[in-house]
Amino acid sequence: MTDQSPFAPEAPIPADLRPVLDALARTARDLARRIARGPLAGQMGARVGANSDGDAQQALDVIADHAFASALRGTGIRWYASEERDSVEELDPAGPLALAIDPLDGSSNIETNVSIGTIFSLRAAMDTGAETFLRPGHDQLAAGYVIYGPQVMLMLTVGAGLHSYILDPDTGLFTLLDPAVTVAEDSCEFAINASNYRHWAKPVRAYIDDCLAGADGPRARNFNMRWIASLVAETHRILTRGGLFLYPSDARPGYAQGRLRMVYECAPIALLVEAAQGRATDGSTRILDLVPASLHARTPFVFGSAGKVDQVTAYHDLPEPEISALFGHRGLFRA
Numbered sequence: 615m616t617d618q619s620p621f622a623p624e625a626p627i628p629a630d631l632r633p634v635l636d637a638l639a640r641t642a643r644d645l646a647r648r649i650a651r652g653p654l655a656g657q658m659g660a661r662v663g664a665n666s667d668g669d670a671q672q673a674l675d676v677i678a679d680h681a682f683a684s685a686l687r688g689t690g691i692r693w694y695a696s697e698e699r700d701s702v703e704e705l706d707p708a709g710p711l712a713l714a715i716d717p718l719d720g721s722s723n724i725e726t727n728v729s730i731g732t733i734f735s736l737r738a739a740m741d742t743g744a745e746t747f748l749r750p751g752h753d754q755l756a757a758g759y760v761i762y763g764p765q766v767m768l769m770l771t772v773g774a775g776l777h778s779y780i781l782d783p784d785t786g787l788f789t790l791l792d793p794a795v796t797v798a799e800d801s802c803e804f805a806i807n808a809s810n811y812r813h814w815a816k817p818v819r820a821y822i823d824d825c826l827a828g829a830d831g832p833r834a835r836n837f838n839m840r841w842i843a844s845l846v847a848e849t850h851r852i853l854t855r856g857g858l859f860l861y862p863s864d865a866r867p868g869y870a871q872g873r874l875r876m877v878y879e880c881a882p883i884a885l886l887v888e889a890a891q892g893r894a895t896d897g898s899t900r901i902l903d904l905v906p907a908s909l910h911a912r913t914p915f916v917f918g919s920a921g922k923v924d925q926v927t928a929y930h931d932l933p934e935p936e937i938s939a940l941f942g943h944r945g946l947f948r949a
C-alpha cells in the first residue's frame with residue numbers, strides 16, 4: 615500500500631503538489647493509527663524535553679516531527695521548518711517547495727483522548743530558509759491540517775476553496791467529502807482560555823464581558839463558550855458550524871504576542887479560514903498580511919465567522935472611555 619496514493623482517485627490534488635501531499639497524508643494516516651492505539655503504542659504523552667521556545671516536548675511531538683521529515687525526502691521539499699526544531703533544515707537542495715509544520719498540535723491533550731492534529735503550510739522555496747518563511751501568509755501555495763479525532767479528517771486548500779476529506783477506515787483512503795467548505799456566519803459560540811481573563815488587555819475583556827452578559831447585555835443574545843486547548847479541534851468546530859476563536863496577547867511573561875506561532879499555526883489556519891470565507895486577524899490586522907519577525911514568532915490570533923471577527927476589531931478601535939465603560943453602556947454592538 616506504501617506507493618499507492620492515500621487519496622481516493624477523484625481527489626482534486628494539483629500535479630505539482632501531489633508528491634508532497636501524498637507523503638503528508640500517508641504519514642498522517644500512520645500517525646492516526648499510532649494515536650488510535652494510545653497506551654498500547656507506548657507512552658506518547660511522556661515529556662521528553664523542551665523545544666527552542668521552552669515548550670515541553672512530548673514523545674509524540676518528536677515521533678511526529680521525525681516521521682514527517684523523513685517522509686518528505688524526495689517529494690520536492692527544499693526547506694523544512696518544524697515547530698519542534700530550532701532552525702530550518704534543507705532536505706532537497708533542488709526542491710522547488712518549502713514546508714512549515716506543527717507536527718502535533720494540542721500536545722497537552724495527548725493522554726486525555728481528546729482530538730489533536732497536524733498543521734502544515736506549503737510555500738515556494740527561496741534561496742534561504744529565512745527568505746522563504748519570513749514572508750506574508752498570503753504567499754502560501756497551500757495549507758491544511760489533519761485532525762485525529764473520532765474521525766480522521768484532512769482539511770486542505772490549494773489556493774481556491776477549502777476541501778474536506780475523511781479517512782475511510784475500510785479503504786485506508788482520504789475521500790473527498792465537501793469541495794467547498796464555508797464558515798457559517800450565524801453562530802453564538804466563542805472559544806478563549808478564560809482563565810487568563812485578568813491578564814487580557816481592555817478591548818478583549820470588554821468583548822468577552824459583553825458576550826458573557828448575554829441577552830441582558832449590549833449584544834442582546836446568549837453565547838456559549840468552548841475551550842479544547844487544541845487549535846486544530848477548535849478550528850474544525852468553527853469550520854463545521856461557525857463561531858469565533860481568540861488567543862490574544864496578555865500580560866503574562868512570554869505572552870506579549872499571545873501563544874500561537876505565525877509560521878506553523880496562524881498563517882496556515884488563516885489561509886484555510888479565508889478559503890472558507892471566514893476571517894483571521896491579530897485583533898485588528900489581517901494575519902495573511904503580516905510578516906513574521908522570526909521563524910518561531912508568535913502572534914495574537916482571532917479567527918472565525920467574518921462578522922464576529924470584525925466585531926472584535928471594532929472593540930480594538932473603540933475610544934478609551936467606551937472600552938472602559940461597563941458593558942451596559944456600550945450600545946454599539948449587536949450579536
Ligand SMILES: O=P(O)(O)OC[C@H]1O[C@](O)(COP(=O)(O)O)[C@@H](O)[C@@H]1O
Nearest residue numbers: 716718719720721722807843844845
Ligand atoms: O494551554 P493554553 O494556553 O490554553 O493553549 C492552548 C493552545 O496551545 C496549543 O496546544 C499550542 O500548540 P502545540 O500543542 O502545538 O504546542 C494550541 O493547540 C492551543 O490552542
Ligand SMILES: [Mg+2]
Nearest residue numbers: 716719720879
Ligand atoms: Mg500547535
Ligand SMILES: [Mg+2]
Nearest residue numbers: 697716718719
Ligand atoms: Mg505542536
